[in-house]
Amino acid sequence: MDLDAYVLAHAHEWQRLDQLVRTRRLTGAESDELVERYQQVATHLSVVRTSAPDASLVGHLSSLLSHARNKAVGTRVGSWRGVRTFFLERFPAALYRLRWWWLGCLAVNVIVIAVMMWWLLDHPQVEQSLIPPSEVDQLVNEDFEGYYSEYAASHFAAQVWVNNAWVAAQCVALGILGFPVVVLLFHNILNLAVLGSVMTRHDRGELFWGLILPHGLLELTAVFVAGGVGLRLFWSWVEPGRLTRTQSIAREGRTAATVSLGLVAVLAVSGVIEAFVTPSGLPTAARIGIGILAELVFFAYVFVLGRNAARRGFTGDVDAALLEDRVATQV
Numbered sequence: 001m002d003l004d005a006y007v008l009a010h011a012h013e014w015q016r017l018d019q020l021v022r023t024r025r026l027t028g029a030e031s032d033e034l035v036e037r038y039q040q041v042a043t044h045l046s047v048v049r050t051s052a053p054d055a056s057l058v059g060h061l062s063s064l065l066s067h068a069r070n071k072a073v074g075t076r077v078g079s080w081r082g083v084r085t086f087f088l089e090r091f092p093a094a095l096y097r098l099r100w101w102w103l104g105c106l107a108v109n110v111i112v113i114a115v116m117m118w119w120l121l122d123h124p125q126v127e128q129s130l131i132p133p134s135e136v137d138q139l140v141n142e143d144f145e146g147y148y149s150e151y152a153a154s155h156f157a158a159q160v161w162v163n164n165a166w167v168a169a170q171c172v173a174l175g176i177l178g179f180p181v182v183v184l185l186f187h188n189i190l191n192l193a194v195l196g197s198v199m200t201r202h203d204r205g206e207l208f209w210g211l212i213l214p215h216g217l218l219e220l221t222a223v224f225v226a227g228g229v230g231l232r233l234f235w236s237w238v239e240p241g242r243l244t245r246t247q248s249i250a251r252e253g254r255t256a257a258t259v260s261l262g263l264v265a266v267l268a269v270s271g272v273i274e275a276f277v278t279p280s281g282l283p284t285a286a287r288i289g290i291g292i293l294a295e296l297v298f299f300a301y302v303f304v305l306g307r308n309a310a311r312r313g314f315t316g317d318v319d320a321a322l323l324e325d326r327v328a329t330q331v
Contacts, residue, residue, distance in 0.1 A: 003054060010044050014064060017041050021067045038068045089309040091262035094255050094316020095225065096306030102228030109189050109224055116193035121201060130194055140202045144195065144211070164219055164267045168226035172260050175230025176237070176249070185227045210284040214291035215274035218298060222266045229259045255316040269294060 017037040020030060045061040120127045174180035199208035233252045240248035277290050
């Protein structure tokens with residue numbers, strides 16, 4: 001390749017990118033152009049490094065891309081376009097790509113909950129060893145139902161969101177170790193199984209499911225998604241496939257970060273349902289219907305938007321151009 005001719009052909013594009021980087025405040029159109037110019041110059045850098053390596057030119061373009069990346073990230077984070085891309089493409093694509101992990105986690109946990117509740121109902125002595133008889137009446141007649149109306153709805157929604165977000169965050173953060181995720185999930189479903197068996201034994205099963213299902217469907221799904229993603233992160237270094245272990249862990253770690261950020265919004269929705277719908281005066285069927293609707297919307301989000309985004313090449317990982325730039329600046 002004739003390097004001088006290549007520089008002459010593309011110098012104006014590099015100059016334009018440099019001009020955009022140096023502009024203090026960009027308009028919406030200029031922000032879009034910055035991203036497009038960034039991708040173009042990243043391609044130019046790749047061509048130069050492969051076909052006609054020149055240390056000074058590679059250094060210049062790498063530096064230009066580094067500054068452009070910082071500018072683009074700062075611009076796009078605060079833009080609606082970046083938010084739209086995340087929630088309509090990256091997040092649902094990540095959920096769709098990892099669907100078998102979190103669907104498997106969901107199925108196993110649901111089965112375990114059902115088996116545990118059935119076993120506890122058949123062995124009341126075990127249940128009594130977990131909850132003292134003196135506390136059962138208080139739980140059945142007052143505490144369980146009162147829990148949902150103890151605080152103001154807005155305060156309760158925030159409290160629920162923080163608690164569930166913490167559980168989900170732990171599942172993802174400890175996923176690299178594998179076993180802690182299993183422990184967290186087991187502890188979570190054990191509490192649910194014990195409460196369910198206690199309420200059912202005392203003829204309060206209808207109340208239990210009427211208060212759990214409206215928000216619990218979406219809430220537990222989000223927790224199981226986090227658990228599945230955490231286990232996938234663990235498996236990424238156990239069986240990296242065609243990638244090196246470092247590359248595999250890095251890829252799944254970035255995808256896990258995408259899912260974690262998206263689950264913040266999912267858990268916020270379940271928190272609002274738990275605070276405003278679960279304790280409301282609506283008929284039980286209506287409250288459960290709202291919970292089922294929220295769950296169906298989530299699955300449609302994954303298997304319609306997520307599948308379409310995956311077909312367009314999204315995986316939940318960061319943009320390939322950003323990764324290429326990162327490699328270039330390290331060379």
